[in-house]
Amino acid sequence: MRDNQQQDLHHVVIVGGGAGGLELATKLGDSLGRKGKATITLIDHSKTHVWKPLLHEIAAGSMNPEKHELVYLAQAHWHHFKFRLGKMDALNRAKQEISIAPNYDEDGNEVIPRRTFKYDTLVIAVGSTTNDFGIKGAREHSIALDTQEQAERFHRRLHNALLRAQTQTTPVQPGQLEVVIVGAGATGVELSAELHNTTRELAAYGLDKIDADRDVKISLIEASERVLPALPPKLSHSVELELKKLNVHLYTGERVTEVTSEGIHTHSGKFIPSSLVVWAAGIKAPDFLHEIDGLETNRINQLVVNRTLQTTLDANIFAFGDCAACPVVSSKADENVPPRAQAAHQQASMLYKTIKNRVAGKSHLPEYTYRDYGSLVNLGRYTTVGNLMGSISGGSLFIEGLIARLMYQSLYQMHLMALHGFWSTALQALARTISRRTESQVKLH
Numbered sequence: 001m002r003d004n005q006q007q008d009l010h011h012v013v014i015v016g017g018g019a020g021g022l023e024l025a026t027k028l029g030d031s032l033g034r035k036g037k038a039t040i041t042l043i044d045h046s047k048t049h050v051w052k053p054l055l056h057e058i059a060a061g062s063m064n065p066e067k068h069e070l071v072y073l074a075q076a077h078w079h080h081f082k083f084r085l086g087k088m089d090a091l092n093r094a095k096q097e098i099s100i101a102p103n104y105d106e107d108g109n110e111v112i113p114r115r116t117f118k119y120d121t122l123v124i125a126v127g128s129t130t131n132d133f134g135i136k137g138a139r140e141h142s143i144a145l146d147t148q149e150q151a152e153r154f155h156r157r158l159h160n161a162l163l164r165a166q167t168q169t170t171p172v173q174p175g176q177l178e179v180v181i182v183g184a185g186a187t188g189v190e191l192s193a194e195l196h197n198t199t200r201e202l203a204a205y206g207l208d209k210i211d212a213d214r215d216v217k218i219s220l221i222e223a224s225e226r227v228l229p230a231l232p233p234k235l236s237h238s239v240e241l242e243l244k245k246l247n248v249h250l251y252t253g254e255r256v257t258e259v260t261s262e263g264i265h266t267h268s269g270k271f272i273p274s275s276l277v278v279w280a281a282g283i284k285a286p287d288f289l290h291e292i293d294g295l296e297t298n299r300i301n302q303l304v305v306n307r308t309l310q311t312t313l314d315a316n317i318f319a320f321g322d323c324a325a326c327p328v329v330s331s332k333a334d335e336n337v338p339p340r341a342q343a344a345h346q347q348a349s350m351l352y353k354t355i356k357n358r359v360a361g362k363s364h365l366p367e368y369t370y371r372d373y374g375s376l377v378n379l380g381r382y383t384t385v386g387n388l389m390g391s392i393s394g395g396s397l398f399i400e401g402l403i404a405r406l407m408y409q410s411l412y413q414m415h416l417m418a419l420h421g422f423w424s425t426a427l428q429a430l431a432r433t434i435s436r437r438t439e440s441q442v443k444l445h
C-alpha cells in the first residue's frame with residue numbers, strides 16, 4: 001500500500017518526531033506546507049511526543065507525563081503537515097521509498113498494514129537507544145530510559161516495590177528497595193538525585209513503615225574514574241560532593257560484567273543487590289539503520305553525514321540528531337557532534353533552511369557547525385551545576401544554583417517555543433505553575 005502519492009508536489013518525509021524531527025516538521029509545515037509548496041509528512045512509531053530529556057523525571061515520578069505530552073495528529077493539524085503512525089524498517093534508495101512495518105493492537109490484530117512512502121527528500125531523525133554493549137543479563141534484567149513507556153514502567157515498578165515493603169510483615173530485605181543505576185553520565189546522575197527526592201516524598205504520603213534514609217538505597221556505577229566523564233573534572237567533582245550529601249553510593253572505576261534478577265556483578269568481584277536496575281551507560285542508533293540499503297554507518301549504527309547533514313552516499317537522504325555521525329569542525333579527526341538535544345535543535349534550524357532551498361531549486365546548502373553552549377546537570381530540587389561555553393562566557397565558565405537552573409530550563413522552553421511559539425509556551429508555563437500549587441509534587445500512582 002502506498003500512502004503519499006496523490007500530489008505532484010515535492011515530498012519531504014521526516015522519520016522520527018523527537019527533539020529534532022518534530023521541530024523541523026513544525027517549521028516546514030508552517031512555511032512550505034501552509035503555502036502548498038511541498039507536502040511534509042512526519043512518521044513516528046508513537047502517537048505522542050514527550051521531550052526525551054524529561055524521561056528521568058517521569059521515571060522518578062517528579063513529572064506527570066500527561067502534562068507534557070503532545071499528540072502528533074493535533075500538532076500536524078495545527079501546523080500543516082501530515083502525521084503517519086508507524087515504524088520505519090526498510091529503505092529502497094532506487095525507488096526513493098521507505099517502508100513502514102505493520103502496526104498491531106495489544107491483542108495481536110493488525111491495525112495498519114505495511115505501507116511505503118515515496119520521498120524526494122528524506123530526513124532520518126530516529127534518535128538513539130541505550131547501548132548495553134551485550135553485557136550478560138543487561139537486556140533482561142535492567143530498564144532503559146529510551147521511551148516514555150519505559151520511564152513509566154520503571155516508575156510503576158518503583159511504586160510497587162514501595163507498596164510491597166509497606167504491607168509486608170517482614171522487615172525490608174537487602175536489595176529490596178535498592179535502585180542501581182549503571183552509567184554516571186548526565187542521565188544517571190540526574191536520575192539518582194530525582195529518585196532521592198521522590199522516594200522520600202512517596203514515603204511521606206502514607207507509606208509510614210518505610211524509613212527512606214534507612215531502607216531506600218541508590219547506587220550509581222561508572223566504569224570511568226569519575227562521574228560525568230565527558231564533562232570537565234571541576235563539574236564532576238562538584239556533582240560528586242552533592243551526590244555524597246544525598247547519600248547516593250558511588251562506585252567509580254567499576255565495570256558491570258553481569259546483571260541478574262538479584263543484582264549486578266562488577267569486574268572487581270563486587271555484587272550489589274538490587275531489584276531495580278536502570279541501564280544508562282551509552283547510546284547507539286537503532287539497529288535497523290545498520291548499513292541500510294548500502295548507506296554508510298559507523299560502529300554504533302549512526303548514519304555518517306557530511307556537514308550539510310546529507311548522508312555520504314545519497315544526497316537526497318539527510319540524517320541528524322542522535323542517529324547521525326556528523327563531524328565537528330576543526331576538532332580531533334574523528335570527533336562527532338555529541339548526542340544532545342541542543343545539537344538536534346540547532347540542526348533542525350539549519351535543515352529548515354536547507355529544505356526550503358532544495359524545494360526552491362537552489363543548489364546552495366548550508367553547512368552545520370556545532371555550537372557547544374555548555375552542559376548543565378540538574379540534581380532535581382537540590383541544585384543545578386554546569387559550565388557555559390563560547391560566546392556567552394568567552395571560554396568555560398562554571399555556574400551553579402538558580403542561574404544554572406534557569407539556563408537548564410531554557411533548553412526545554414526553546415523546544416516548546418519551536419513547537420508552539422512564544423505566547424502559547426508562556427501561557428502553558430503559567431498554567432503549570434498555578435496547577436502545581438494544588439497537586440502533589442510526586443506522581444502517586
Ligand SMILES: Cc1cc2nc3c(=O)[nH]c(=O)nc-3n(C[C@H](O)[C@H](O)[C@H](O)COP(=O)(O)OP(=O)(O)OC[C@H]3O[C@@H](n4cnc5c(N)ncnc54)[C@H](O)[C@@H]3O)c2cc1C
Nearest residue numbers: 016018019020045052053088126127321322339340341342
Ligand atoms: C533521560 C535523558 C536526559 C537527557 N538530558 C539531556 C539534557 O539535559 N540536555 C541535552 O542536550 N540532551 C539530553 N539528553 C539527550 C537528548 O534527549 C537527545 O540528544 C535528543 O532527544 C536527540 O534528539 P533526536 O531528535 O535525535 O531523537 P529523539 O528525541 O530521541 O527522537 C527520536 C524519535 O524517533 C522515533 N523513532 C525511533 N525509531 C523510529 C522508527 N524506526 N520509525 C519511526 N519513528 C522512530 C521515536 O519515537 C522518537 O520520537 C537526554 C537524554 C535522556 C534519555
